Amino acid sequence: MEDRLVEQFGAFSLSRLPADKTTSIVRIDNPSASKQSTATSSEIGSEHTPATSVPSTSPSSPCNIGSTSTVPTADIALSPLDIDETAVPSNPPGVSEDETEESCCEVRETAGKGQGLFATRSIKAGTLVFKESPLINLSRQEEKSSKSIKAAFHALDRTQKKVYKALFDLQKGDVDPVVGIYYSNCYSTDAFAIEGSDDPLAHGGSCIGALASRINHSCVPNVCLFYVPPTDPDKPAEMHFYAFRPIAKGKEILSNYNKHMFNGTKKRQQIFLHQYGFTCSCEACVPPSAFWAKSDKRRGEMRKLIEELAGLEQEWEKHNASSPRPEIVRRPIAALVALESLLVKEKLIDRPLRNVYKSLAKWTVRAGEVPRTWLEKELAVTVLISGKGSRWSLTLDGELRRQA
Ligand SMILES: C[S@@+](CC[C@H](N)C(=O)[O-])C[C@H]1O[C@@H](n2cnc3c(N)ncnc32)[C@H](O)[C@@H]1O
Known part of the structure; x- marks a missing residue:
């Protein structure tokens, strides 16, 4: 697991x-x-x-x-x-x-x-x-x-x-x-x-x-x-x-x-x-700092949310993929929004955050809604981690243009 x-x-x-x-x-x-x-x-x-x-x-x-x-x-x-x-x-x-x-x-x-x-x-x-x-x-x-x-x-x-x-x-x-x-x-x-x-x-x-x-x-x-x-x-x-x-x-x-x-x-x-073979001495590993004091708790919360989301995904695949029910997306979206906030606080704002936005877009589509806001956020992170001309950024930009 x-x-x-x-x-x-x-x-x-x-x-x-x-x-x-x-x-x-x-x-x-x-x-x-x-x-x-x-x-x-x-x-x-x-x-x-x-x-x-x-x-x-x-x-x-x-x-x-x-x-x-x-x-x-x-x-x-x-x-x-x-x-x-x-x-x-x-x-x-x-x-x-x-x-x-x-x-x-x-x-x-x-x-x-x-x-x-x-x-x-x-x-x-x-x-x-x-x-x-x-x-x-x-x-x-x-x-x-x-x-x-x-x-x-x-x-x-x-x-x-x-x-x-x-x-x-x-x-x-x-x-x-x-x-x-x-x-x-x-x-x-x-x-x-x-x-x-x-x-x-x-x-x-x-x-x-x-x-x-x-x-x-x-x-x-x-x-x-x-x-x-x-x-x-x-x-x-x-x-x-x-x-x-x-x-x-x-x-x-x-x-x-x-x-x-x-x-x-x-x-x-x-x-x-x-x-x-080394002992990490980064700000999340070494006390005492305000960041260190909160880091373990935040990472533990993130872990729980990720576990929960994995279960929700399985549930979706088993019971809802063929007959979507909008109410079923409420919990995963709430969990993903909580995860977004924790990642930002932990300064882990690169790929994990990108994937949170990708997942938010996916669950929004499952709810029958337009995921534009999440795709825009995903694009912002994608540009940050790969440049605006990367294949990732261009693909997402194309997707947003098609939706416009
Ligand atoms: C890819 S090399 C990084 C560059 C390396 N320091 C060098 O001199 O070429 C990885 C190794 O650097 C050391 N290292 C990397 N990050 C470290 C850290 N946060 N604390 C202590 N040693 C670290 C470890 O020996 C590790 O196995």
Whole structure:
């Protein structure tokens, strides 16, 4: 149940494929957003279906976030890499969509978290903080194979190999570094699948980016990934990171790595320590602050609402889909409005909020009413997390125009 709920409301995270010796997969999950299709109540945050499930791994394989499947180990056998790590560029160019169009972030050393990405100027909500082509981009099938990861690494040019080899490796020494680095830093692309596409890279999987890999985790993140699959051989995939809240100059740029955001602090801390090897010190995790004092209660309430909505969706499917009764939508709509308010208070205003609006639109249609207000709100969030020209935004905008 837990995993299902978490997937629904979508963690947005650096979903990783964990790599331990046994070996299981974990990715930084960006569950929430994918298809433009109508969200079911059980999809409020994310339409992400991980290829994996929570692994029972040792604390030495902290990357095992969220989900697992067994990865064949037979093909893990690489020759040592011939890499000069001194030549690694630390600051790939950032790209901003706001007025200034200047780079707005840089990699710096943090106190206690290794390297991290920081705002070099104030960043407005909705800004494309940076975009980059993945160093490696794998389909769902390929991401489970060490052989595929190593083959993709060997296809990189010399500079790219240097960049890759300098990335953080949680598994240091336990598995081949190329594989360890991939699973320590890759982001899930499952939430960005495009139905009907011929390209396996548009059906989920994962990817790893040079700059993306330097983003640390927060349970109260300020950026999220929007993955653009390759459109043809000359147009490779892109990883876009949008600031969905303003970020002050000098502040750290942070994403959410996992799907457990509706758990309380204690449980989240256990998961992070076990799966990623660190203790989170974000404002939702560390006392004392006014935010921290209310955060656990709010996340618990959200969890209950999500559970209730999953039950209401099942009820609807069983009893009402063929004979709609308008009164049946009152409770789900009230629950979704309560969820909206809690998400805003928790500053989780990216994909989970988008999916709440998507669900509100769906239940409004079930009541026989026009969902325009909710679609407009969904579009506002979608623009914030993917840009106004993204396929998500354009699809929704088209829907609103048709309704006008
Ligand atoms: C994808 S890397 C992020 C960049 C990394 N700090 C580096 O130096 O390249 C993930 C790793 O960074 C560290 N990390 C990320 N978020 C953290 C946090 N909130 N607190 C402590 N360590 C964190 C953990 O070691 C984690 O496994």
